[in-house]
Amino acid sequence: MRIKGNPKILLVSGDSYTREISFEGIEIELIEGVYFSSEKLSICKKLEFDDDNNVYVLHLAPNETENFAVGTTTFDLTIRFINGYIKTIQYEAIITILEKSNKVVCYGW
Numbered sequence: 001m002r003i004k005g006n007p008k009i010l011l012v013s014g015d016s017y018t019r020e021i022s023f024e025g026i027e028i029e030l031i032e033g034v035y036f037s038s039e040k041l042s043i044c045k046k047l048e049f050d051d052d053n054n055v056y057v058l059h060l061a062p063n064e065t066e067n068f069a070v071g072t073t074t075f076d077l078t079i080r081f082i083n084g085y086i087k088t089i090q091y092e093a094i095i096t097i098l099e100k101s102n103k104v105v106c107y108g109w
Contacts, residue, residue: 007090007093007094008056008093008094008095008096009075009093009094009096010095010096010097010098011060011065011095011096011098012065012067012097012099012100013065013066013068013070013097013098013099013100014054014062014065014100015062015065015100016059016061016062016065017058017059017060017065018057018058018059018060019053019057020050020053020056020057021034021047021055021056021057021058021077022054022055022056023053023079023089026048026079028054029079030081030082030083030093031079031080031082032080032081032082033046033047033079033080034046034047034056034077034078034079034080035047035077035078035079035080036058036075036076036077037075037076037078038073038074038075038076038095039076040041040068040073041066041068041069041073041075041095041097043056043068045060046107052065065097067088068097069097070097070098070099071093071097072096072097073094073095073097073106074092074093074094075090075092075095076088076090076091077089077091077093078093082095
């Protein structure tokens with residue numbers, strides 16, 4: 001079992017973030033859900049499944065990321081299978097939250 005792609009996340013506080021996650025060596029039908037969690041960021045979120053592309057999608061909205069502490073910490077991706085088996089597929093991967101330093105005023109926000 002492994003995840004395709006780079007495990008690191010880099011985002012700006014207050015911005016949206018989306019990543020598609022696919023797996024090698026796992027039958028999708030056996031998965032109940034995939035979860036993104038970070039205790040230091042106070043988040044545990046179930047990923048959405050995109051039937052058309054056969055991938056899980058991690059989407060973080062601006063109202064979620066604006067509450068993240070600026071800096072570098074870790075996150076896990078955990079799979080829960082339909083039989084109750086749980087497997088942390090990505091353990092203590094790096095997530096870096098950058099401070100938004102240039103305010104967007106040209107759109108009237």
